[in-house]
Amino acid sequence: MTSHSNWELFEAVATKLLEGSALGIAVAVIITFGVPVLLHYIFYRAVASPPSSNFLLLGPSGAGKTALVNLLEVKSSFAATPKSHPTHTSQTTTLATVRLPVSVPIASNKYRSVNDPSLKEGHRNQIKYRVRDTPGHGKLRGSQGLSELLSMSTSKDTKLKLRGVIFMVDTAAISEAEALRDAASYLYDVLLVLQKRALNLGKSSLKAAAEIPVLIAANKQDLFTALPPGSVREKLEGEIDRIRKSKSKGLMDASADAGGAEGEDDILGSYDVKDTFTFKEFEDEIGIKIELAGGAVKGDDEGAIGAGVRRWEEWVGQRL
């Protein structure tokens, strides 16, 4: 009995809707216009969310990684008076979403005409990218910096895709042998990971591996004792060369017994250790681009905040 009445009820509703009453028309209109919009939103969210571009920030402790991230964050926040916080030694990694300033050219825009109106719209939707800051302390490098690099560079997930590595160096400290050695050996490890990845990709699949370029950000150029970027490059190349030579002669790890021979993979650059190491040759052989640009996170008080990081932002823009 109840089912019968329900049926009648349904029938009554259907009749009512088809009667041409105002309610029926309203429901029909809502469905007609609402469903496409709804579908659009659903699929747009699912498909068109652009693969986020990640950049990994590496470098020895005290190079200015956290300060840079904080500066970029503050810059891209809409605060009236941007003021970056002081920083200390990091213990954990952080992920920060940062906006690229409009004035910085983006690689994907290079085919656009100068008069393209979409360039003007840049103000409305600024390009966002993500920077992952890692601690540079010797004990935390392996567990947080390098493993992060490894997982991000090999990950299939587009969300985690790595667009580039920024390796920060304190140019004021690098004139001392100790700091130089520290920075160079870290850079050596980073490049080794990237090299292994590049070689593995070349082996396993023929498709062009999305290369991960490296920017060596020569920080603290504002200081009086800072070395110019050119001589930083020379110093790093020389030191990496020395590391390479001594690594090729060094002892095996205890794990090598179990893991089997890893062979020549462990040496950066060309197999022939006699050659001197330069970033240029490394690029030719392995296909990993290494650039070096000077800048300063701090020390531009009178101008706009963060003027010293402009060249690094341009590099980031070229990778987007």
Place this chain on the structure above:
Amino acid sequence: MLESFEILTTSGVVLWSKSYTPVGPHVVNSLINDVFIEEKAHLQNTTNSASPIFRKEKYTLKWRRSKDFNLIFVAVYQSLLHLGWIDKLLDNISTIFIDLYKDQLKSERARVVEYPFDKYFNQQVRELEDNATAGLDSPETPAGVVAARKDPLVSSDNGGPPPPTVPGLSRAQPEAALGAATSDEGSPPQTPDISRTSTPTSNHILTAKGGPGGRVSRRQRKAAIATAYASSGDEKARKGKIPKSGKKLRKWDADGLADEDDGRVLDYSAPAGEEDTSASAVEAVAEDSWGRRTGKGQFVLKDLGDEVHSILENADSEKTKSSAPSGLVGSGFSAIGGLLRNIVGGKVLSAADLEKPLKAMEDHLLKKNIAREAAVRLCDGVKQELVGKKTGNFQSVDASLKSAMESSLRKILTPTTSLDLLREIDTVTNPKNKQATPRPYVISIVGVNGVGKSTNLGKICYFLLQNNFRVLIAACDTFRSGAVEQLRVHARNLKELSTRENVGEVELYEKGYGKDAANVAKDAVEYGAANKFDVVLIDTAGRRHNDQRLMSSLEKFAKFANPDKIFMVGEALVGTDSVMQARNFNQAFGTGRNLDGFIISKCDTVGDMVGTLVSMVHATGIPIVFLGVGQHYGDLRGLSVPWAVNLLMK
């Protein structure tokens, strides 16, 4: 007094800080490096308070960590002063800060936004300092009081954005009026301070200004104290004042409001209307709080105090609530929920949850031949890290404990700077700059009897020979019969091997038995320098680490031979004793000289029980350089941290 107070995240960004005198960033950095990352600083636990302290230069640091928000609260003060209230301050500030900015800290912009926390902080400092100095008649009281007096002015100067509304605030307001009569410390303390620093007329103004009637008796008492300062204690007070006045002025300058605000605080007789207009002209946003303050005198400050108190009380009551056992039904439910959570994850870990797994973990570590002391400390560290944390999705307590222990082991074993012996030898023997003269690189090897010093020396020698170095072996074991002959055999074998493979060169330097080892070592180094050797390897006599007489000769040895590297050989077989061995040898070389690395021998004999690695590094914080894994010259390996962690966690 307090030098500086900082609130920073574990990622290294300082969210809020206040410094009374400039303290270099390296002080806090070294706290992070030594305590949080390397965990090597042996913290001096003060007798009654459980909180650890860290000393750097002339400063003492105390800290609190908040795990939920990854925050660290650090207080820096001069080691000369004994400030008993710092612990309380840290506790209160951490509670208040987290309560006030809970939402902002959780948001993405946590590292960007400003935290207008100054007045809450000042209120706390003032209150705690007042409490501390109230009952004291110690000679340092005037200085303390002066410091305390300074703060009310500062806090009223700052007048930052209005405080965020807190639920407890409205409820607490009625109490403010009551509390004003009894416990208002705000207005009276200003009297002595201003009378000394600013113009003498201000004193007159202050006394002219009458407080609310209820305060009279207290004011009289305070006035009596103030006059006591002014008359009898004048010299004392000035002495305390002089070094501080400059500091104070600097701070006011930074605010840039000093003069104007002085007038505002003091000049209560002036009509309030004028004050209001000027305030609104300067700062439109804060007009509300300004107006209230000028109208009611010190009541705004009082509200702040009550707000802070209510936050603290809420936190306390919540703590007691959570610790108090609920009824039978409730506990049953929570037990079931806990079980479910254990499977599904998302459980907030408490000390009780961790007790049993931690015990099991400790047993496991002990079975791996880790010394008890090291195992206990590891477990404590992991426990502190985990309590209050949420387990991940579908992660049981055991799993999260295991991953935490793994990362903790990895952290302990990873050296701060990786040692590249060949490169170091290269820089010493072929220096890049012209000033330094080439000299041989000196390595000496020490250890307990029978751990394999000579064998490992032979292995290192072989390794160096492979790299075409000229090596001199110095036989400085002038004590045990057969020691020199043993080395002679090694040298002969190695010489034959090196000539066969046409690499390197090796020679033995010996002076027979009975001589003083330190002198022999010194002569050997000189001989090596004269004959252009690249490396001098010094073998020493084995000695028991608890034998004072034998150990004391090591100091002289280190001074005479001045080795670039001192390696200690420890065997993987040794158990609990490894901690004491490492510690005693590390301290045996006098001040300013420590061990540079460990060689753990006989690793092939223990299978996966390689706990000695952890015990020795734990005791000293000195990295492991080589592992001996067999009887042959080639059986020397570098340490691979993942390998060791794998074995230990298996």
